[in-house]
Structures are given as structure tokens and as C-alpha cells.
Amino acid sequence: MLVNRTPHELHVWETLQTVVQVWRREVGRDLWAEARLSDAEFSVLAHLYLEGVDGVRPSEYARAIGPHLTSARKWFSQAVTPAQLDARGDALDTLADHLALFADGCTVVATGRDQGRSMV
Structure with a gap:
């Protein structure tokens, strides 16, 4: 039962869920098409690189981050003021x-x- 939730809260929450799901799918598609990395592979690579873990070559990170940022701009930042x-x-x-x-x-x-x- 939905208790103490306004229609506005529910609308915003449902919209967030839908938008995040679509973003993840589309950014994942872009990342696979451009860098042949899954979303999970990119996430692990990015965390390892940002934490300075030995063994993550900057070239591996660079191969992934460019397409990821391009996709983020396409699906997120270009859509808003x-x-x-x-x-x-x-x-x-x-x-x-x-x-x-x-x-x-x-x-x-x-x-x-x-x-x-x-x-x-």
C-alpha cells in the first residue's frame, strides 16, 4: 500500500526509474558499440583507475572514457539547460x-x- 505519498512524489519517482533505466541501456549500447565494453566492465575499469589500482593502463581507461563521456553528453547534458x-x-x-x-x-x-x- 502506498502510504503518505503525494501524486507528485510518485510521478517523480516513477519518472526517475524510467529515465535511469533508459539511460543505462542507451549508454551501455553506446559504450559497447564504441569500446566493446559492457556497462559492468566499464564500471569496474573506471573504479580501479580512479582509485589508482596498479595494473590499469591509462590507455585502457582512455579507450573507455571517451565513448562514455560522449554518450553521457548525448543522453544527459545536451538535453537540459x-x-x-x-x-x-x-x-x-x-x-x-x-x-x-x-x-x-x-x-x-x-x-x-x-x-x-x-x-x-
């Missing part, structure tokens, strides 16, 4: 802080506001 992007960034920072406090096993790796965060 700079003000909308700032507002979403602020909301996501707040959500990341909340997850770090309350989600079991979630660690937020802050790399600076201008550089983003990673959740592991």
Missing part, C-alpha cells in the same frame, strides 16, 4: 550524501564538486 544541470547536480549531491549516511554498504567517494562522485 545549464541552470537545469546545476539544479540536478545540487539534488544529486544531496541524494549522494543521504545514501552515504543511510544505505547499507554504500560509500560515496567524493572527488570534488567539479569532478563528480563515485558510489561503491
Whole structure:
């Protein structure tokens, strides 16, 4: 039973779920087409590289990050205005802080506001 949820809350939550699912699919397709990496392979490679783990060659990371960022721009940042992007960034920072406090096993790796965060 849905208790104490406004229609607006439900709409926003359902829209978020749908948009995230489509983003993951489309970015995954782009990443596979351009770098022959699955979403999971890219995620592991990016985390290892950002954490400075030995054995991750910069060339491997570069092969993956270019297509990933191009896809992120195509499916995300080009669709919104700079003000909308700032507002979403602020909301996501707040959500990341909340997850770090309350989600079991979630660690937020802050790399600076201008550089983003990673959740592991």
C-alpha cells in the first residue's frame, strides 16, 4: 500500500526509474558499440583507475572514457539547460550524501564538486 505519498512524489519517482533505466541501456549500447565494453566492465575499469589500482593502463581507461563521456553528453547534458544541470547536480549531491549516511554498504567517494562522485 502506498502510504503518505503525494501524486507528485510518485510521478517523480516513477519518472526517475524510467529515465535511469533508459539511460543505462542507451549508454551501455553506446559504450559497447564504441569500446566493446559492457556497462559492468566499464564500471569496474573506471573504479580501479580512479582509485589508482596498479595494473590499469591509462590507455585502457582512455579507450573507455571517451565513448562514455560522449554518450553521457548525448543522453544527459545536451538535453537540459545549464541552470537545469546545476539544479540536478545540487539534488544529486544531496541524494549522494543521504545514501552515504543511510544505505547499507554504500560509500560515496567524493572527488570534488567539479569532478563528480563515485558510489561503491
